[in-house]
Amino acid sequence: MNHEKMFNIARKRGFLWPSFEIYSGVSGFTDYGPLGASLKNNIMQKWRKQYIAGEGFHEIEGPTVMPKEVLKASGHVDNFTDPMTKCLSCGEVFRADHIIEEAIGEDVESLENSEMDEIVKENNIKCPSCGGDLANIWNYNLMFKTEIGAKGDKVGYMRPETAQGIFILFKRLSRFFKNKLPFGAVQLGKAYRNEISPRQGVIRLREFTQAEAEIFLDPEDKTHPKFKQIADEILYLSSQDVQMNDKETLEITAQEALDQGVVSSETLIYQLYLARKFLKELGIPDEVLRFRQHLPGEMAHYALDCWDVECLTDQYGWVEIIGIADRGNYDLTAHSQFSNEELSIYMEYDEPKLVSKTIVKPNLKLFGPAFKGDSPKIKTYIENLSDDEVLALKEQIESEGKFILELDNTFEILKDHLIFEDVEEEVKGERIIPHVIEPSFGIDRILYCTLLHSFKTEEDGFEKEYFKFAKEIAPIQVSVFPLMNKEGLGEIAIDITHKLREAGFTVDNDTSGTIGKRYARADEVGVPIAITVDFDTKEDNTVTIRDRDTEEQERVQIEDLKEVIEAKLQ
């Protein structure tokens, strides 16, 4: 693990470049060079393979600009902010709550801005650097704000996470999945957060790529059909208990994690397992991973349970690269309220249930004449009472003989106006709001950790530094070189390069320097397979094919190359 050396080579060979460099750069952004972009695509493609093909989920792609309403409902407009104030004389900007806390020694985090303004006035709090007056407090929102349309009166934001794009499609998705739980939708794409001071390279970006899956579940049934297959897998878990009581990391099977209640559901455990499998196949080993449960105070207010997957780095310490949360029904409930849409799903019972209850209806013979023109609205009120309210009404009328109803007028409802009936009703199912389990991957951070942990150094006369990428994600799959640049070997190498490109491989052709140097260059960027054209090639149409990891060579007929390479890349 060596951030500095790794980062140097990553820059030199075209993985990660600073953004807007010729204009001195802007922090919080990064450019992926040719190999970086390719590596990132390969990682995302692998993610798709695992979560779409592997789990039967489906991918959607929503807009990155969202109207204010969506983010109002999700809570981002109101809560994704810091209160700020500014000195009117020197222009310095401060976190308002921090200045106040410092001045009066009280925690004011939960107060409204206007309340904090009051405190500033009452306590005569001034600018800490020059003593000037402070402006009224405003909220600095971490979202990038923009305008939709020419009139500029429709406020939009760059999405701060991809998840909301899935929640707002719930009705459509639910129908797409034939209204059957569980189902999962995924989205890969950019998200934006205008961080106040991002300083950790690709670890904390203002524009970053997420891959998220939203798995919609029956709240009563969070079992997972494939759980049995992974029940014996060992998991390394740092639970709340482990963290708070300084215990050893748990090393238990998935089944034990479930039985002991360490993780709350089969589906959540299964997702932890999947995350680990994914990272392992990218070349990030168990030793540098930690599965850490959020502490009670750390957990977002909506989360029922939340686990972070963290990866060890030498430069930044433990870095959160994946979050796996049980968000309950928080998001769907919020969007349902704000949009007035029914975001629930009808669950049919295995067997219809017989429910006995009391219903109430107006005794129309007496009801109509008693209330005349007012009867329709009173009737509507009575019919919309909940089961419990009907019981309460019945009780009151039976004991007191009447019920006073306050609508736009006061009405006196007598016992004779109503008919109560005890009935048995057959209920075939009910509408429920699904719970959501969300694995959320930070692709840029995962790419960084992949680079870091694929990076190897060896002392071999000189220092050898190279990326040993998992074959599946190597940005260049094959390098082809002539042994020497003469007697037409170069032309044969170019010919093979073209043929392999047509066969669908990413192929590099390298003719400069010596053969040893070319191998070294290929190794540096983790090319798994190198092919050398030599003088025998001209005689018998064979080439040597060399495996990066074993350095073993074998001779292969040119026409067999495609199959041999395919087999080696498996």
Next chain:
RNA sequence: GCAGCUGUGGUAUAGUCUGGUUAUUACUUGGGCCUUCCAAGCCUACAACCCGGGUUCGAAUCCCGGCAGCUGCACCA
């Protein structure tokens, strides 16, 4: 956002304190020679003073502002 330190070819650096020649050296990269399988050697070429302003006859060097990086503080729903 605050404080401190830093900023020279692709990389690593000399020069900055004490202003003055064509900005040092190595590696890398491109072209060539040589070379029969893992960074050999030789020739050659490309390539830099973070940006802007100021002081000065003259600024990589001194001063101011900005940007970026590192460290600490703060922030990270």
